Amino acid sequence: MVMTMKLKHVDELSGGRKRFRRRFPKVVAEVVGEEFFQVPMKAREGAALVSEQETLLAEFEKIVKKAKRKAAGQGKLSPLEHWREAVEEAEAMKAEITGSLDDDERQEVLAEDLHRRGADPILIKAVMQPEAEEPPVTMQDAKEMYRKERVEGARGRYKRNQLERVCERVERALGPLQKLPLVDLKRVHARRLRDSLRKEKKKDGSPLSPASLERELNTLVAMVNLAIVEFDLQGKAHNPFVGLEVADPDGPPETESNKRDPLPKDILLAMRRRLRDKARKPALRLIWRLLEGTGCRLSEVVGLRVEDVHTEVP
Structure with a gap:
């Protein structure tokens, strides 16, 4: 049968x-x-x-x-990520070829088969020239490295959203991240980014404050610094964004009152009443009183230790 x-x-x-x-x-x-x-x-x-x-x-x-x-x-994927992934995949595919073929013959057989299937040209190159020079490290690689090492696993979405926002602004000013090799970055790129940042607006149409721009620039500086270290680019690339002054000298001076947008008074009062009448945990009312009275962020208040609070200081 x-x-x-x-x-x-x-x-x-x-x-x-x-x-x-x-x-x-x-x-x-x-x-x-x-x-x-x-x-x-x-x-x-x-x-x-x-x-x-x-x-x-x-x-x-x-x-x-x-x-x-x-x-x-x-x-x-950045060109570097694409290439490294293709090399890894090519090695795995060559290892699956059985028989008495030598390495050169394995490469030719596999490359011919991939070409017949219309496979990715980068994968075909990785089969035939696995020792070819790698593409340069780009700002896209710097972003991915920073995401993995500094952002991934972080509590909340703030750091992830901030990284995306910063990189979107870099792309608007300088072009796609995967087309910005770190070794090619010059101070002229930093000045171009600075001029673009000064034109950025909030959702209500008002300009971003110098403090907000400084925070985002700090993220960018940290991102590039990390990539230079992790990709062994010391002496080959430098960080042109270090020491960049983003505040517009011709703009209005920043005052303490406009460094952070306050909540409208009616919202403050409504929140106070809601917590007074409905909060199940007394600690929530205390947290709100500190937020309302100091203007601190939530994380700055809930992270306070006993020794950080001095109630007897006038």
């Missing part, structure tokens, strides 16, 4: 040819611009067909993983 096995996602074309065809999840299809991942297969039966199907399943999963990462808001 002859037994046949139906391989998932493999259908038959004319002449006995096989095709791997699998539908992308909706979120992935929106990113890659294709509804299906489909590739004509070389093998037609037996162990070779099973092996090729397993390889294509793995390739499908890699595409899905990359697309989901982009859909999750981590953005487009």
